[in-house]
Amino acid sequence: MSEAIERLVADVVVVGTGVAGMTAALGAAPLAVHLVTKTDLESGSSLWAQGGVAVALGHEDSPELHAADTVAAGAGLVDPEVADIVTRDGVLAIRRLIEIGAEFDRGVRGELAFGREAAHSRRRILHAGGDATGAELVRTLALRVRAAAGLTIFDRSFAEQLVVEQGRIAGVLVRHPDGRRRLHVAPRVVLATGGLGQLYRYTTNPREATGDGLLLAAAAGARLVDVEFVQFHPTALAVARDPLPLLTEALRGEGSVLVDEGGERFVAAEHPDGELAPRDVVARSIWRHLADGHRAFLDTRQAIGERFPERFPQVFAACREAGIDPRREPLPVVPAAHFMMGGVAVDDSGGASLPGLWACGEVSSTGAHGANRLASNSLLEALVFGARVAAELRSTPAPAVSADASLPLPPAADDWRGGGELHREVRDLAWASLGLVRDAYGLSGALARLATLWRELPAGASETRSLVAAALLVGAAARHREESRGAHFRSDFPAPREAWRFRQFLTASVDADGVVPHFETPAAPLADGAPPPAASPEVPR
Ligand code: SIN
Numbered sequence: 001m002s003e004a005i006e007r008l009v010a011d012v013v014v015v016g017t018g019v020a021g022m023t024a025a026l027g028a029a030p031l032a033v034h035l036v037t038k039t040d041l042e043s044g045s046s047l048w049a050q051g052g053v054a055v056a057l058g059h060e061d062s063p064e065l066h067a068a069d070t071v072a073a074g075a076g077l078v079d080p081e082v083a084d085i086v087t088r089d090g091v092l093a094i095r096r097l098i099e100i101g102a103e104f105d106r107g108v109r110g111e112l113a114f115g116r117e118a119a120h121s122r123r124r125i126l127h128a129g130g131d132a133t134g135a136e137l138v139r140t141l142a143l144r145v146r147a148a149a150g151l152t153i154f155d156r157s158f159a160e161q162l163v164v165e166q167g168r169i170a171g172v173l174v175r176h177p178d179g180r181r182r183l184h185v186a187p188r189v190v191l192a193t194g195g196l197g198q199l200y201r202y203t204t205n206p207r208e209a210t211g212d213g214l215l216l217a218a219a220a221g222a223r224l225v226d227v228e229f230v231q232f233h234p235t236a237l238a239v240a241r242d243p244l245p246l247l248t249e250a251l252r253g254e255g256s257v258l259v260d261e262g263g264e265r266f267v268a269a270e271h272p273d274g275e276l277a278p279r280d281v282v283a284r285s286i287w288r289h290l291a292d293g294h295r296a297f298l299d300t301r302q303a304i305g306e307r308f309p310e311r312f313p314q315v316f317a318a319c320r321e322a323g324i325d326p327r328r329e330p331l332p333v334v335p336a337a338h339f340m341m342g343g344v345a346v347d348d349s350g351g352a353s354l355p356g357l358w359a360c361g362e363v364s365s366t367g368a369h370g371a372n373r374l375a376s377n378s379l380l381e382a383l384v385f386g387a388r389v390a391a392e393l394r395s396t397p398a399p400a401v402s403a404d405a406s407l408p409l410p411p412a413a414d415d416w417r418g419g420g421e422l423h424r425e426v427r428d429l430a431w432a433s434l435g436l437v438r439d440a441y442g443l444s445g446a447l448a449r450l451a452t453l454w455r456e457l458p459a460g461a462s463e464t465r466s467l468v469a470a471a472l473l474v475g476a477a478a479r480h481r482e483e484s485r486g487a488h489f490r491s492d493f494p495a496p497r498e499a500w501r502f503r504q505f506l507t508a509s510v511d512a513d514g515v516v517p518h519f520e521t522p523a524a525p526l527a528d529g530a531p532p533p534a535a536s537p538e539v540p541r
Pocket of ligand 1: 051249338375
């Protein structure tokens with residue numbers, strides 16, 4: 001294709017501007033950084049985070065206790081060293097954030113106020129503005145980013161493809177808002193593109209969470225890991241909105257209860273920790289109850305009552321917008337896709353397998369979340385790993401790259417924004433077959449249909465293409481993992497299996513005919529002598 005292409009040169013390109021991307025970009029100074037975002041600086045899932053940042057800063061707390069809770073929640077797949085890094089460095093990251101102006105909620109004597117959430121053994125969740133924690137972090141970082149020397153923001157700009165030359169990163173092909181594509185030539189690229197929540201019909205994630213980073217990394221040949229683990233938040237407000245408003249776990253942390261239409265506390269009847277049982281347990285309990293024809297509600301009247309508007313202003317506004325008053329009536333709930341535990345496999349500096357590529361935030365998989373992320377650990381991980389990536393960028397010499405602008409370019413899409421019939425079909429399919437409860441039959445059917453949809457996609461990089469690729473990867477990995485663990489539940493293999501207690505690494509072949517994952521056989525011997533799972537299953541094309 002002979003499109004004249006302008007070259008823009010940088011030391012580093014950061015794709016994505018949530019808490020992770022902005023932290024990495026700020027820390028990389030004085031390098032020349034291009035910060036590329038398809039929306040604007042203040043957007044993405046970070047901005048929406050209600051429930052706060054878990055951090056071991058309380059009197060009776062320690063990073064060791066926080067790490068132990070993180071490992072326990074992750075259903076056998078958290079890397080303990082990474083949990084140590086996040087919880088220990090997290091304390092410093094929050095102190096630094098406070099120094100640069102972040103305002104967390106405080107008690108009457110000015111002390112930091114810590115909330116409680118499921119599976120945390122201590123009160124250690126910081127909030128800002130009640131339930132506007134993410135917005136406060138984004139505000140604080142965005143102020144700095146706008147003022148930073150050497151940092152150029154490219155907003156409304158869609159990253160179409162990573163450029164790889166001689167086996168290493170050489171830049172990113174980006175579609176700018178004027179419709180033209182430009183080559184951002186750089187020896188180092190950081191993916192901070194967020195998650196894939198929009199893959200599912202019901203999600204708490206903003207419209208832009210379409211899994212773009214997964215496809216960018218997979219197509220460039222980088223390793224991914226654990227993509228079958230998608231966390232569903234138990235309590236989204238069940239109203240006709242997309243995305244669904246989140247009813248933060250802090251509501252349950254303060255004693256709100258889940259009831260059905262007859263006022264029965266059905267989750268409490270199933271698990272000793274009741275409403276504060278691990279997130280996957282609560283979400284599946286609600287899912288099953290709904291599937292059995294019941295309804296599910298979060299009743300906040302007794303626990304929060306008249307304090308609701310002041311304590312949870314964002315949630316209160318969303319409820320009122322839907323015509324519901326949480327002070328007077330229980331809130332209808334449904335589980336919704338919330339967080340991707342897997343992603344681009346990175347080491348403890350955020351480095352991906354492809355030289356010159358780093359990843360941080362939700363698009364990455366550091367090993368901190370295992371099969372089930374502990375609530376409120378993701379902003380902390382984004383801050384810690386954003387900073388680690390930046391430190392690595394500053395200290396690693398970068399080779400010269402050329403990113404030859406005369407290379408053949410991929411076709412351009414008419415419009416990269418998602419939407420339309422095919423986009424909706426993928427979301428429905430994912431919700432039905434790749435969601436909270438999976439089985440081989442449903443997954444195989446979905447994969448066959450997705451393989452067809454991939455071939456029918458209009459030409460060019462787009463959010464819909466990202467979604468189909470994400471669905472193919474999640475579906476194939478979910479079918480491959482023949483057990484249930486954390487957020488991944490297989491009704492045909494309903495228990496965890498020791499032989500599967502490993503992180504599932506893969507690379508993928510991506511071409512016009514399909515997205516085909518190649519699963520690596522685990523390097524470590526399996527604990528119970530069971531035969532190892534096959535390296536790579538056949539995937540319909
Ligand atoms: C919530 O507020 O419930 C979400 C917090 C999180 O997912 O970490």
